[in-house]
Amino acid sequence: MRLTSIFLALALAASSAIAHDIQVGDLEIIHPAIPLPPPSAPTAAGYMAIANNGTHPDRLIGVEVPIAKSSSLHRTEVSADGVARMLPLEAADIPADDTVLFEQGAMHVMLMGLSAPLHEGDMVPATLIFQHAGRVEVEFMVDPADGMDHGTMDHGAMDHSAMGHAQADGPMSVMGGTDAEQIEALLKAQFERPEAPLTVAPITVQGSVAVAGWSQDGNGGRAFLRKDDHGWFVELCSGESLVLPATFQSMGLGHAEANRLAASVNGAETSAGADLIARLNAFEGTVIIGRQGMGDHGHGHNEDKAHGH
Ligand SMILES: [Cu+2]
Structure with a gap:
């Protein structure tokens, strides 16, 4: 400006x-x-x-x-x-x-x-x-953390979640099942809408981080997730950068860890097919998501998460 x-x-x-x-x-x-x-x-x-x-x-x-x-x-x-x-x-x-x-x-x-x-x-x-x-x-x-409300989550949309584990005002977390099941349930709870079903695949889990491809309404992208004491949460959504070791390193992974994750994501996506890869790559830019409902609104980015992706 x-x-x-x-x-x-x-x-x-x-x-x-x-x-x-x-x-x-x-x-x-x-x-x-x-x-x-x-x-x-x-x-x-x-x-x-x-x-x-x-x-x-x-x-x-x-x-x-x-x-x-x-x-x-x-x-x-x-x-x-x-x-x-x-x-x-x-x-x-x-x-x-x-x-x-x-x-x-x-x-x-x-x-x-x-x-x-x-x-x-x-x-x-x-x-x-x-x-x-x-x-x-x-x-x-x-x-000081700015007082603006960045984390306006559309709690209404969560009521339609397939799993219904998400609490409207508590930390969003999904417990039980394998890591991949928890991640799929979390993404659906957070971003699926009745008129726009969300498909989550492939999901690559490596220890306490994961990359999940998602498709919705003909669009797609990749979510980078992290697991902490409260379970999995989506840190950010992006496109082709989420297959690059450099991106994972910039997010705090070690050199070897970043390479391993990139290789696993590439492997999983290659078997899923070129059409899917093109759809996941089409996501432009990066949307910071972060854990919802923890009372932190200080992400520094004025994002409206109400509409998911
Ligand atoms: Cu930025």
Whole structure:
């Protein structure tokens, strides 16, 4: 989003507990901040405003955040059905005499695979890489979890779940059965709608992580799941990235573990056929799901999960 005035950006920054900013040449990086993610969240989003007070345009072409296994520029796009998905962003133009906002539901810095939990008030070192200004060292301040309600789950839809194990206000979990059965039941409970049955296949389980292909209404995608004390939960949905070892590594898996999972997913899908693979690959971008109903609404992404995929 571009504003002709930097005043809004300054006002936004000033509304945070403590604002900070970094001035480099004509560029001003205003309050780089990460809203506190839920305790065990493997991902976080960074926001800021970048003001260009000069007469030459610049471009943000990269970001490095050492505490994350991978960090990248993302944009969030909300489709007509209300699903917010994140797409990689190659670069962000910073026009002359303008201010560009990185904010919730729009452009942001995506951190995946946090190596340590964040705490309010932490300063997270990062490097922004500009085409002209070069490398700029900044610190993202960990702000209080924002109070917006991100986890608006359509509890009504869950009543139609095949299994009916999900509790409307408790943690969504499905107990009993094999891992694959639990995963299928969970995905159906979370995303199936009466008018849109969900098919879950293939399901590849490796210890406490899993990848499940799903098809619904002629569309498809892959879900990455994790198992914790409360059972399985969907961490995110994506397309072709969920067959790549690099993706699994960015989500915290070790090198060997990531390769093994990628090989298993590829093997399972190959036997399922090329049509299915094409459908699973067609899912664009990444939708962060996360555990529902745990009282954490601080995922940093304004996603509407009400409509499933
Ligand atoms: Cu993102």
